[in-house]
Amino acid sequence: MKILGLIPARGGSKSVPGKNIKLLGGKPLIQYTFDVAKQVKGITRLILSSDDDDIISVAKKMGLEVPFKRPKELGQDQTPTIVVIQHALQYFSTQNIYFDAVCLLQVTSPFKTTSFIRDAITKFKSANCDSLVSVSKIPDVYNPHWAFEPDSNNHLKLVTKEEKVISRRQDLPTAYHRDGVIYITKTTVLLNENSLFGNKLAYIESPMEYSVNIDSYEDWNKAEAILMKKV
Structure with a gap:
């Protein structure tokens, strides 16, 4: 199975300006995802999709492939993730390069590991599913059966x-919620059904330390605290 590893990183973040290349523990945030994903043999090709020259420059310096610059209109706050994925697939199709699935790896979840990504791909391949997402357990106090x-x-x-x-x-x-660490979806579902999920959705549970999703300075501070504990 040919799997495209896609790291999306747009410019213009308003919650934490420049967060995708902001230094976390001395490394650009994007490097955490790249460093682990590049070691996953199940990923056929690993690329960055970005509309921002500074992000692209940093990515290239660390060795991350950037085959195209994403159009500015696909780097807005309201741009759906699936449109970004479809743009990448369409770019490769013009070169007669095709993939069976896309593994979406978001920069804002920096603490995923190579083994976690590998396990997710293995489960996706064996689960007879349209897609697989990572999830975290909802605390009992927020369980929908008590809402x-x-x-x-x-x-x-x-x-x-x-x-x-x-x-x-x-x-x-x-009960679980999607935590954004990883998404894997068949290309046919992405293109023909215009969906990240399809009808058969498998899941993999993220360890608690992966669950930080940096969308605010509070999240950033949480990520820094996690790093301090790792030292």
């Missing part, structure tokens, strides 16, 4: 539409 919404009479009812509240924490079913 309420007001009805038309302003009385609370369970969001899950169940009649009775599960009273014991031990009886709550496990």
